Amino acid sequence: MEKFLGKKNVAVFISGRGSNLKFLIKYSKSKNSLINIALVISNNPNAKGLEYANKSKIKNIGYKYINKKIFENKCLKLLKKYKIDVLCLAGFMKILSSNFIKNFSKPILNIHPSLLPKYKGLNTHYRALKNKDKFAGASVHLVNEKLDSGRIILQKKIRILKKDNTKSLEKKVLKIEHQIYVKGIIKYLTNL
């Protein structure tokens, strides 16, 4: 009973494929997991990732995105309704406004496909290859009002090989993301 009471109620925001969501759901169902995923929201009603939530009978909604304000207000209401303690962004491709962050007022975590502070924003693998970087990787970080700039919780890097291209790098980094997002959440929650 004690363990159950200690679980954090988590919402996950996605925009598309949802492979990170899949791993978060898998973890949430594992023995001694620290989280309960109570809600999944997408800014795209056709997001493939919503199927993972459906399969696991997790409440999920795909909103037709009209504008930031309408979307965020709907989300804030639901986050309150479902008593969400922590919000995890997993391939969520919209930038949350400072108004949303202030109003939610609980931790927001994100997984980003680069070794932050390098390559905030999009096309991270292309930029790492173009700059002839030796390493690529992924970061779990807190979300603040500046894009991809909140405190870094966990990172993992891999070597970029001569034969790598954006596709191969994306595949390798995604594999790392699946490992470190869960680890980062655990690290964050156990250090609160």
Ligand code: GAR
């Ligand atoms: C992941 O690589 C994630 O890091 C990235 O989108 C992909 C989503 O994959 N997120 C961002 O770039 C956010 N700025 P998924 O839908 O299979 O989890």
